[in-house]
Amino acid sequence: MTVDDFRQAAATHDIELALTTLSDDIVVRSPLTDRFTFEGKEDVGRLFATAYEKFEGLNYHTVIGEGRQRVLVGSATAHGQPFEETLLLTLDDADKIAEITLFIRPLPGLTAVMAALGPALARRNGRSRLTSGALRALTAPLVAATRSGDRFGVGLALPKR
Numbered sequence: 001m002t003v004d005d006f007r008q009a010a011a012t013h014d015i016e017l018a019l020t021t022l023s024d025d026i027v028v029r030s031p032l033t034d035r036f037t038f039e040g041k042e043d044v045g046r047l048f049a050t051a052y053e054k055f056e057g058l059n060y061h062t063v064i065g066e067g068r069q070r071v072l073v074g075s076a077t078a079h080g081q082p083f084e085e086t087l088l089l090t091l092d093d094a095d096k097i098a099e100i101t102l103f104i105r106p107l108p109g110l111t112a113v114m115a116a117l118g119p120a121l122a123r124r125n126g127r128s129r130l131t132s133g134a135l136r137a138l139t140a141p142l143v144a145a146t147r148s149g150d151r152f153g154v155g156l157a158l159p160k161r
Contacts, residue, residue, distance in 0.1 A: 001095075002021045002091065002095050002096060002097060003021075003063060003070050003072070003089065003091075003097075005017055005018075005020065005021050006018060006021040006060075006072075006089075006097060007060045007063070007072065009021065009048075010052070010058045010059070010060055010074070011058065011059055011060075013052035013053075013058075015045060015048055015049050015052060018045075018048050019041055019044075019045055019048075021096065021097050022041055022044060022096055022097050023092045023094070023096040023097060023098040024040070024041060025039070025040060025098065026038075026039070026040065026041060026044050026096075026097060026098060026099070026100070027039050027098070027099045027100070028043075028044050028047060028099075028100045028101075028102070029099070029100065029101040029102065030102065031102040031103055031104045031110065031113075032110070032114055046121065046124050046125060047117075047121065049124065050117055050120045050121045050124055051117060053120065054078060054116040054117060054120055055076040055077065055078055055113075055116070056076060056077045056078075057075070057076050057077055058074065058075075058076040059074050059075060059076070060072040060073065060074035060087070061073065061074060061075070062074075065089075068090055068091045068092075069088070069089070069090060069091075070088075070089040070091070071086060071087065071088055071089070072086070072087040072089065073085075073086050074086075074087075078109070078112040078113045078115075078116040078117075079112045079115055079116050079143075080112075081108055081109050081112035081147070082109060083104055083105065083106070083108075083109025083110065083112065083113060084104070084105050084106075084109065085102060085103070085104050086102075086103040086104075087100050087101070087102055087103075088100070088101040088103070106150065107146045107149075107150065108143075108146040108147045108150045110146075111139065111142045111143045111146045111147075112143060114139055114142070114143075115136070115139040115140070115142075115143050118135040118136075118139055119132040119133070119135045119136045119139075120132075122135055
């Protein structure tokens with residue numbers, strides 16, 4: 001079954017198996033911005049290869065849905081920061097994955113994913129080391145702000161106990 005194979009591919013970092021689960025015109029929608037969409041097996045393959053390289057402990061532990069829609073819920077770690085990921089999958093008539101929309105929480109996890117994937121994906125897509133370094137520099141303040149805000153700021157909004 002396509003979804004089971006997709007989960008197995010993620011757990012074992014098997015890019016070839018992952019690609020067999022996708023339709024030729026697969027679309028993956030970024031959790032970061034509407035401006036970043038991956039289209040086709042080649043683009044999505046580079047995304048998955050980068051994610052498999054950068055994420056530790058990727059495991060989709062829950063599957064919900066039937067028919068052409070599935071929701072996968074999983075967890076992993078990026079740059080030492082745990083995160084949870086939810087994927088909304090749409091299957092085509094051949095039971096291949098035609099569309100994936102990603103959702104990631106918490107915010108420190110999302111920024112860690114951005115910092116892990118952005119520079120590495122830029123290099124995998126043929127961008128220069130300078131571009132990759134610029135992405136690192138742009139994401140570093142976001143990572144620091146969300147981690148410190150999560151660690152110190154959130155408690156300020158909680159009820160006094």
